[in-house]
Amino acid sequence: MTDATVPPAVARPGLFEGDARTRKRNAAERRFRLYGMIAVGAGLFFLVTLLFAIVSNGIGAFQQTSFTLRVEMREDVLDKPGNRNIEDIKAVKTFAYKPLLRAAILREIEGNGIDTPLSGAKIVGFSSDLDKLLSDGAAAKLRNQVLANPELIGRTVEVTVLASSRVDGYLKGRVTRESIARDKNLDAEHLDLVDVLRGAGVVGKGINTAFITGTDASDARPEQAGMGVSILGSFFMMLVVLLLALPIGVAASIYLEEFAPQNRFTDLIEVNISNLAAVPSIVFGILGLAVFIQFMHLPQSAPLVGGLVLTLMTLPTIIISTRASLKSVPPSIRDAALGVGASKMQAVFHHVLPLAMPGILTGTIIGLAQALGETAPLLLIGMVGYIASNYPDGVGAGFLDPNSAMPAQIYEWAKRADPAFYERAWGGIIVLLVFLAAMNILAIILRRRFERRW
Amino acid sequence: MYDTPKLESETVTDEVKISARGCQVHYGDNHAIKDVDIDIQDKTVTSFIGPSGCGKSTFLRCLNRMNDTIDICRVQGNITLDGQDIYDPRVDPVQLRARVGMVFQKPNPFPKSIYDNVAYGPKIHGMARNKADLDGIVEKSLRRAAIWDEVKDRLGAPGTGLSGGQQQRLCIARAVATEPEVLLMDEPCSALDPIATAQVEELIDELRQDYSVVIVTHSMQQAARVSQKTAFFHLGNLVEYGDTGQIFTNPADTRTESYITGRIG
Amino acid sequence: MPAIWLTLAVLALATAGYVLGRARALTSAGGDSRKLHSLPSYYGIHVFLFTAAPALALLALWILVQPLIIERAVSTHLPERVFSGNADRGLVMSDVRRVANGLDLAVSQGAMTTEYARTVRTELTDVRERLGEVGVAVGSDIGPEVLRAAQNYRSLAARGDLLRSLTIAVLALGGLLVSIIRTTRDFRARNVVEQAILGLLLLSATIAILTTIGIVFSLIFNTVEFFGLYPAWDFFLGLTWSPSFGGGSELGIFPLLWGTFYISLIALAVSVPIGLFAAVYLSEYASPHVRSVAKPLIEVLAGIPTIVYGLFALLTVGPLLMRVFGDGGVGIMQAGTAVMTAGLVMGIMLIPFVSSLSDDIINAVPQAMRDGSLGLGATRSETVRQVVLPAALPGIVGAILLAASRAIGETMIVVMGAGAAARLSMNPFDAMTTVTAKIVSQLTGDADFASPEALVAFALGMTLFVITLGLNVLALYIVRRYREQYE
Known part of the structure; x- marks a missing residue:
């Protein structure tokens, strides 16, 4: 059957002495392995670098520099008639409060015996060199305090007001003496003064809760900018996504997995879903702009519209994961239900769906997390560029009034000219990532807790 | 057809090729092989028989250190090839496997052409100096595997396109192309139909001329037909090892007797 | 009411x-x-x-x-x-x-x-x-x-x-x-109710189709309107992109396609080798312990929103590259926003995408193939390079196509990291812009929606949609064919 001859005896070394070729092959093997380790290392390195950049740049946003000043609320300025009539007090504009703050700073300079060219600064007038130390919003804050409690007038009150973003940056190391050389917003003598006042406990850094709860501020007041309103905007959007995407996604999955006949229409739906999952998110933005805003005239910048767009974007993700969890419920469960005379619909809703629920919820949470971080479609429906400076009043307004969203707010800050906003943007990313991490951890816990092995 | 008497043994040499002493294998917590001692002879077909899960395949995979590829598997004891310990730290498993070839349960040709399947081993081991050499090795190996006539006109066709029996003979050709000294076969016929099985069995008998062949089989008839020596494994123990004729006609151990008469298995 | x-x-x-x-x-x-x-x-x-x-x-x-x-x-x-x-x-x-x-x-x-x-x-x-x-x-x-x-x-x-x-x-x-x-x-109330519920389920399932129809229509109508105002010929073959809202714009897509292509190429050049080698290492070499730690960590990169990568490009990678290649260094980079900045960061973003897809595909190659090769005395790397990867090749090509489609459709990183100038240049340290970035800038400006300068965004969107759809369909087809082969 075979005419092969006995193979010629190959000269083989013993097992213990490797030949040159094997050594070469093993070197190649080690190199290859090394490449793999380098690749994994590179991936991890990028992750660490990214996280380091985020934390080191953004942690500053959670602290804010403020002045603690003893302000004399002079009656002759704030309430000339002297009868504490709220209308009269309201008539005094923010502008009038500025000299009070300036005087308070000068008093600190004198009280601490500081030698500074600024001690000759004007108290009255449109602007003063001392103003550069404080936030533009400081006078407004003082006014609000007085309006809330007119009894303060005539007394000397200790108030805490925000420092200007340059002073804040100086305390955080972002602003240096070199960097302010060409900066008209702050001079070296200001920094000298801040150094001394800091020693005297007048200026200091504190925890900045306003960054998380506060509203966005205009270009000139980065020290006041917070993301509270945009967090609400994101919250209302996620509510829309959850309320629409979960029921629709589950219903669509049940149909496709349990009831759909094998025909071309079903195929069409399936192909559609898998393709929609890979359509660039910006295209969903175009869809939202054309259909929801141009065609249906829904309000621009509204969380409702953002939510609708994100729903359409998230649906494929939710459908795909829901179908996977429905598929993992073994057919024997369906057979058992059908065997006791349940209808197919009852078998699905009473038995299959509850068993698949943990998986469905896990998929939904992951889809929501994806939607929460999405920015590109929001650009097109006007959620970027809107200054989120007011809290929505009420639930209806929460859905329909123009608002921003967390990622849109971050983008907005990143676009602004003042580098002080960059710190806010990084800080915003920390907040966003904390939300995302929380959602993902919740999903993992759900999966661990309810994971079922059939 | 399964009751055909075993092929008569012609040249049983007494030269020991592989020898194991006190071999233990653990799979995680599972003690899969317990203290096995065995001497496998050159130019002989040795068959390992035993019920499923008795450890015969596991032991086979120890002989060319294929178990190294499984993370949780630990091998203890002493196994030598021509007197050299194959688990010695100086031994490169790559070199060892070139000398102890293996054919698997399911035919597993690479998704490449027939030619490339056979040429793969010689290429990685640098056995051919030029294309003509390689062509010679491929042809010789295909002839030894008794498949040359069926594929010589389509060496460029994918190996996965062959029938099951042809695929398994291709895998044998692939294994002999590296000119091993020992050929391990892990249930090589279990995925084949009777005709293909007969062809492969005939081939095994031919291969005995040049190699020490170790075959794991579920079929006692097959063991009786192709092997000169038989080892019976049960629950990780080597129960009995001896001439095939003696094992099947006059087993020493009651467990062996129960198995070959069909009471355990 | x-x-x-x-x-x-x-x-x-x-x-x-x-x-x-x-x-x-x-x-x-x-x-x-x-x-x-x-x-x-x-x-x-x-x-x-x-x-x-x-x-x-x-x-x-x-x-x-x-x-x-x-x-x-x-x-x-x-x-x-x-x-x-x-x-x-x-x-x-x-x-x-x-x-x-x-x-x-x-x-x-x-x-x-x-x-x-x-x-x-x-x-x-x-x-x-x-x-x-x-x-x-x-x-x-x-x-x-x-x-x-x-x-x-x-x-x-x-x-x-x-x-x-x-x-x-x-x-x-x-x-x-x-x-x-x-x-x-x-x-028979139950039967009627169940029929009605079935109808509702079907309706939900058709939302996917309605979404696609919505996308196609919103793109087509506006694109047709655009081509009524601006010749299609000039749009597809024009070499200049200079929109001016006063009129007399030149709206050639070619420079944008070039920017998109260049950035995607760099992104793939970063992500494919790293992602592929990481996948090979994790599936063929790493111990289960290392794998269980490293794999999820790398996948964290995929869960990070693109706005974060955009900011990373704009504020970290851009200035870093500028220090090396800018005026103080090599001197071939004018600004921090450039093709290289966006490409590198996008590459980082795509690493987990490539690695987890490749990981799935490599794992789909039957263990018997590996055993066959190892049993012949091949080393692991020979097995990977000569048996596993060739067997997995179609699947990996599919994965790379999906990654390419991702790169082409990515918006935030290029909006923030690539610059705004539409330019036909070979220098990867030049600022260039992409189709997606221009969709954003044309639709977020103050232009009125009926002007060609705004409508062009829909034509750009249409182009983007067609390209990514083509890539996706092709990739999904290849991957599906590949999976069927081993099932």
């Missing part, structure tokens, strides 16, 4: 129907639920569905269609002379809508009476100022025609709303009546 109240009213009616239907069924069976064909609650749900579903479906349809009809009616009554100059119909209509909304608001805040809002004339009052008082800003002066059109719009809308409320009420009551009458003890 506002839609929200109408909806609540219908739902209330339907809930009442549930109680009625259930009670009627029980009564017809003499109070013994065992004599009913279905469980009592099915009779209730049956009535509920028949009352609410058609009414609410019609309501949704009405909300969509009514503005279109009214708009057409109002628009055709506008005299030609309001379109004098270059104000186009869409712009005038948006004024009309804004004035109408303003009047609504003024009435609801009590700044105007209903009667006054209906009859006010611009000849007599400064309507713009009155509207400004309630917080509605109208850009230009309100002409008498626009005001009249707005009043016309309001009266039509009021009439439409009344008609809507009536129709919906009739439909809901009719549904309630019919379903109640049908309810007897032998009525």
